[in-house]
Amino acid sequence: MIIVFKPKVNEEEVKKVVEQVETKGLTTHLVVGEGVTICGVIGDTTKVDPKQIEVLPVVEKVMHVGEPYKLANRAFHPDDSIIDVSGVKVGGDHLALIAGPCSVESKEQVIEIAKAAKAAGANLLRGGAFKPRTSPYAFQGMGSEGLDILVAAKEATGLPIVSELMSAEYIEEFNEKVDLVQIGARNMQNFDLLKEVGKRCTKPILLKRGLSSTYEEWIMSAEYIMASGNPNVILCERGVRTFETYTRNTLDLQAIPVIKRLTHLPIIIDPSHAGGKWWLVEPMAKASVAAGCDGLMIEVHNNPECALCDGPQSLKPKKYTELIEEIKDIAKIVGKEV
Ligand code: PEP
Ligand code: MN
Numbered sequence: 185m186i187i188v189f190k191p192k193v194n195e196e197e198v199k200k201v202v203e204q205v206e207t208k209g210l211t212t213h214l215v216v217g218e219g220v221t222i223c224g225v226i227g228d229t230t231k232v233d234p235k236q237i238e239v240l241p242v243v244e245k246v247m248h249v250g251e252p253y254k255l256a257n258r259a260f261h262p263d264d265s266i267i268d269v270s271g272v273k274v275g276g277d278h279l280a281l282i283a284g285p286c287s288v289e290s291k292e293q294v295i296e297i298a299k300a301a302k303a304a305g306a307n308l309l310r311g312g313a314f315k316p317r318t319s320p321y322a323f324q325g326m327g328s329e330g331l332d333i334l335v336a337a338k339e340a341t342g343l344p345i346v347s348e349l350m351s352a353e354y355i356e357e358f359n360e361k362v363d364l365v366q367i368g369a370r371n372m373q374n375f376d377l378l379k380e381v382g383k384r385c386t387k388p389i390l391l392k393r394g395l396s397s398t399y400e401e402w403i404m405s406a407e408y409i410m411a412s413g414n415p416n417v418i419l420c421e422r423g424v425r426t427f428e429t430y431t432r433n434t435l436d437l438q439a440i441p442v443i444k445r446l447t448h449l450p451i452i453i454d455p456s457h458a459g460g461k462w463w464l465v466e467p468m469a470k471a472s473v474a475a476g477c478d479g480l481m482i483e484v485h486n487n488p489e490c491a492l493c494d495g496p497q498s499l500k501p502k503k504y505t506e507l508i509e510e511i512k513d514i515a516k517i518v519g520k521e522v
Contacts, residue, residue: 185225187237188244193221197242208232230254251446253403255410256417261448267388267416270344270363272307274388274418275450279520280479281511282346282452283504284310286494287323288330291337296486298337300501305508305522308364309334309343310481314350315493316370323492328354331361338363346390346481352380359386366390369422369457372397372405382412390481392420392454395433399442406449419443419451420481423458432460432497435468440475452479456497462488465499466507473514480511 187205189198198221202212210227225232234246251257266275274280283301288294288311298309313330315323326333334345344363349355350371358365365387371377372394381389389409393402406417421440423433435458443451455468469480485491485498499507512522 185229185232185234186247186249187223187225188247189221189223190242190244191219193242198223201237201240201242205232205237228254251400251403253400253407253447255415256403256406256447256449258444258446258448263448264444265415265448265450267418267450269308269346269388272344274452275478277520278478279473279511279515279522280308280418280450280452281306281508281522282308282310282479282481283484284346285312285485285491286456286483286498287312287315287492288326288333289492291333293486294333294337295340297484297501298341298343300486301484301504302341302343304501304505305512306343306504308346309337309341310346310366310483311337312348312493314348314354316348316350316368317493328357331357335361349377349381352377352384355380355384359384362387364388364390364418366392366420368392369394372402375405375408378405378408379412382409382414385414388416388418389414390418390420390452392422393424393436393439396425399439399446403443403447406447417449418478419447419449420454421451421458422454422481423460431458431464433458435459435472437468437471437475440472440477444476450478452481453477454481456481456483456494456499460497462497462499462503465497466503466510469507469511470514473511473520474518476518478520482507 208231213224215222238246264276283306311334315325346364347362348366348368369392423435426434453472455465483498484504488495488498
């Protein structure tokens, strides 16, 4: 962090600011030039609020060098993190294939889809039991009963389960039943929830990118979870809001190399919620694997026409199977094992 002082500041005033910073355990390095005085601050700058220094009458501006996140930062952890989801490795050269319906609708539905997904090569089963819906009149999910159905599907197939947590109230139940806890796009900046899952979740977290969140905001949300005690975070790009209305969202493929450059966390892609159309899933999934993602989360439904949620973006099992066959070849080229 660099503090730039106003011109004509006197020594006494500079000293006061320097002392204020040093009481936080940081080291300062003062440069007094002609007409300008600046102070370099070294150490854990998360301990000072730059805005509080910037409001001081003798300070012109405060500039950040380096990122505000530490635990997620690649600079402090050069190797890729590999997250173990109940035996399924995510990150490094492992490609996670998460498939399943948007929402759990019935036991028969989930088990049929889970078996087909597993046969196609999927290694994790998704299904929403608690659904974040825009309309309060839309299907809200089956709740705990839905989680029990997922557990039954896990017993039938051996596939570990991914499901979305919306309230801290259910953390203990998720610890018991779910293998990877999803925090959805709409809750990416629910900081109280992030702190609670950091503290109390014993399972890894799949953190989706907020609808209009910058990379830094997204990584800072991962930082919340990690700083609260859970280091096992996987990021998921699921499309961002743009001016385009033809597609549900716009898939930000650049997120893959950017996240890999800035952090050591795995990043997976959800092409289903990105495009909102089933026929966009295949090309975007292929492009994502080619760009180096660590996994794909794809909505698969045995009867998309009658799905209670997100039918138009869901693949039928046959299409999913064909897609995974083709993905395997691309994965090989980029050095990922399926
Ligand atoms: C989902 O995965 O079903 C979901 C609701 O996703 P998102 O939070 O990305 O909208
Ligand atoms: Mn969905």
